[in-house]
Amino acid sequence: MESEHVIRGLAALAHExxxxxxxxxVEAGPEGAxxxxxxxxxxxxxxxxxxxxxxxxxxxxxxxxRTGRSLHYAADYAAMNGLIAYLTENCCAGSACAPSxxxxxxxxxxxxxxxxxxxx
Amino acid sequence: MESEHVIRGLAALAHExxxxxxxxxVEAGPEGAxxxxxxxxxxxxxxxxxxxxxxxxxxxxxxxxRTGRSLHYAADYAAMNGLIAYLTENCCAGSACAPSxxxxxxxxxxxxxxxxxxxx
DNA sequence: TCCATGATTTGATAATTATGGAATCATCAA
DNA sequence: TTGATGATTCCATAATTATCAAATCATGGA
Numbered sequence: 001m002e003s004e005h006v007i008r009g010l011a012a013l014a015h016e017x018x019x020x021x022x023x024x025x026v027e028a029g030p031e032g033a034x035x036x037x038x039x040x041x042x043x044x045x046x047x048x049x050x051x052x053x054x055x056x057x058x059x060x061x062x063x064x065x066r067t068g069r070s071l072h073y074a075a076d077y078a079a080m081n082g083l084i085a086y087l088t089e090n091c092c093a094g095s096a097c098a099p100s101x102x103x104x105x106x107x108x109x110x111x112x113x114x115x116x117x118x119x120x
Numbered sequence: 121m122e123s124e125h126v127i128r129g130l131a132a133l134a135h136e137x138x139x140x141x142x143x144x145x146v147e148a149g150p151e152g153a154x155x156x157x158x159x160x161x162x163x164x165x166x167x168x169x170x171x172x173x174x175x176x177x178x179x180x181x182x183x184x185x186r187t188g189r190s191l192h193y194a195a196d197y198a199a200m201n202g203l204i205a206y207l208t209e210n211c212c213a214g215s216a217c218a219p220s221x222x223x224x225x226x227x228x229x230x231x232x233x234x235x236x237x238x239x240x
Numbered sequence: 241t242c243c244a245t246g247a248t249t250t251g252a253t254a255a256t257t258a259t260g261g262a263a264t265c266a267t268c269a270a
Numbered sequence: 271t272t273g274a275t276g277a278t279t280c281c282a283t284a285a286t287t288a289t290c291a292a293a294t295c296a297t298g299g300a
Contacts, residue, residue: 003139010134013207014127015288023209036246047290050248069246069297084204087133089143135258156276167260170278175257189267189276 005060006086009079012059017044018052025062025075032065032074125180126206129199132179137164138172145182145195152185152194 013019020042025033039049053073056062060079065072133139140162145153159169173193176182180199185192 003136007134007136007139010130010139014130014134016123016127017288019123019127019130026207034246035248039247045290046247047249047292048288051288051290054248066297071247080207084207087146087200087204137258154276155278159277165260166277167262167279168258171258171260174278186266191277 002086006083008059009061009083012055012061015052015055017042017048018056021049021052021073022056022061022075025073026077026080028074030074032063032072034070034072036070038073122206126203128179129181129203132175132181135172135175137162137168138176141169141172141193142176142181142195145193146197146200148194150194152183152192154190154192156190158193 013022021038021044024038024041035046035049035053038044038053039046042049044052053062053064057064057073061076062073063076065074133142141158141164144158144161155166155169155173158164158173159166162169164172173182173184177184177193181196182193183196185194
């Protein structure tokens, strides 16, 4: 079920701490950021932040990788674009819509442009 | 508080019934649709739908107008674009981002294009 | 080993949100 | 008025979500 996935994404972003964390990661770029940094930067206790990052991860909006004893969370641009595409799908009855696409300009892994408004 | 408004919008969309209703309204265009129609189309009891439409309205994502004894809810494209703009703000550290804009192609009231990525 | 550090899990509590039948409101036509 | 119709509000119940101290896990040195 496609919409279910979208709903999880929207719900994940619909919280002050998570939206702030996600935006910080979006700014951070493909490199991502460590929980300890985000915790300090956003003023969120580590366990609470961990809970919220888990939600974002569960929703597929961020990815994690480990380097030594620290983790690096990074925004998943493709997932974000997918969300936006779903919202704007069919929005203009077939015309006048500029594509909503966002790709990290920094080097990083090349993300393919997300599918757009497949009309029926 | 800007983010608070965005959070209300995201939370409003992060629900199966509301996302379905909003998308139906997005498809319906500026004309909008009546609750009774949506209720039947989406299979949602009238009181429940009314509750959810109120949430969408409270979040500023839809507008309402009355015609006789029926109401017409319509998607607010500018609000939707504002949401998307907020999410993609700073997403690419300043480059490579196509603008995310959606305007109703049908006649209707002309919506100004939403503000995009005002960098700091 | 043992310690220090970065991070998550546990768990108990608090707060918020969703549901839909019944009652009520709003408008119009006869 | 009265009746019919479109829609919302009330309200009790159910379900979900958030918080963070304390405990635990994971990794890399000394």
